[in-house]
Amino acid sequence: MQDNITSLLKAIADPTRREIFHALVVAATSLPIMQVATNFNISRQGVTKHIKILENAGLVTITAQGRERFCAATPAPLREIDKWISTYDKFWNNSLNNLESFLDKS
Amino acid sequence: MRDSIIKERTLNHPIDIVWKAITNAEEITKWFLRADFKAEKGYNYVFNSTGEDCSPIKGTVLEASPYQLTYTWIVEENPIETIVTWTLEPIDGGTKLILSHTGITNYAGETAVSMFTSFDGGWDNCIAGLVVYLKPMIHAG
Numbered sequence: 001m002q003d004n005i006t007s008l009l010k011a012i013a014d015p016t017r018r019e020i021f022h023a024l025v026v027a028a029t030s031l032p033i034m035q036v037a038t039n040f041n042i043s044r045q046g047v048t049k050h051i052k053i054l055e056n057a058g059l060v061t062i063t064a065q066g067r068e069r070f071c072a073a074t075p076a077p078l079r080e081i082d083k084w085i086s087t088y089d090k091f092w093n094n095s096l097n098n099l100e101s102f103l104d105k106s
Numbered sequence: 107m108r109d110s111i112i113k114e115r116t117l118n119h120p121i122d123i124v125w126k127a128i129t130n131a132e133e134i135t136k137w138f139l140r141a142d143f144k145a146e147k148g149y150n151y152v153f154n155s156t157g158e159d160c161s162p163i164k165g166t167v168l169e170a171s172p173y174q175l176t177y178t179w180i181v182e183e184n185p186i187e188t189i190v191t192w193t194l195e196p197i198d199g200g201t202k203l204i205l206s207h208t209g210i211t212n213y214a215g216e217t218a219v220s221m222f223t224s225f226d227g228g229w230d231n232c233i234a235g236l237v238v239y240l241k242p243m244i245h246a247g
Contacts, residue, residue, distance in 0.1 A: 100117060103127060
């Protein structure tokens with residue numbers, strides 16, 4: 001759990017990685033890493049580095065087919081962050097309910 | 107990825123009453139968290155939770171002019187800065203309240219994890235006390 005969230009937050013902190021991840025989600029299928037690199041107009045090394053970080057966070061899986069390596073989006077881990085944010089969400093909802101009650105009785 | 111929480115409420119109360127409720131220490135203590143608070147730019151405030159094992163929240167008032175109140179929000183055990191802003195707007199028959207809490211994904215790494223676990227149930231504890239406190243007052247009123 002601990003390492004998951006650390007690497008998740010690192011992975012989504014970078015706008016290029018968010019775009020790569022988004023593209024893979026939209027593609028809904030495995031794409032060759034080369035093709036991703038072409039689409040984003042960045043070097044193969046650059047895109048590989050980003051994809052490795054996404055893989056480390058569990059947001060992307062990489063599979064080798066022959067000499068080509070394919071990557072696919074696996075967005076499920078994002079739910080952990082969502083759960084975390086939703087706790088704050090709940091906190092503010094409760095607090096604002098309390099404020100309303102307070103105002104109603106004063 | 108969502109980095110902020112924004113809440114809007116329409117309140118059937120005059121704007122100055124609502125402003126007082128969110129800026130006056132005594133009133134904040136009644137509905138929110140036990141407060142050492144002054145609505146003055148630069149004031150270092152403390153919110154203490156009523157529950158057990160609830161870390162205090164500390165921060166600095168960045169802006170406090172009617173009707174916008176902004177302060178940093180730092181949970182003491184995880185000293186990462188987030189920002190809370192209250193904005194009030196007068197509307198027909200009351201006040202529109204907009205609350206925003208930004209920078210939540212600043213809780214990176216280890217911090218994120220302990221926040222995650224401490225909020226997971228911990229916060230319910232900290233605010234449950236308030237609900238218990240308010241209920242008899244509502245019925246009395």
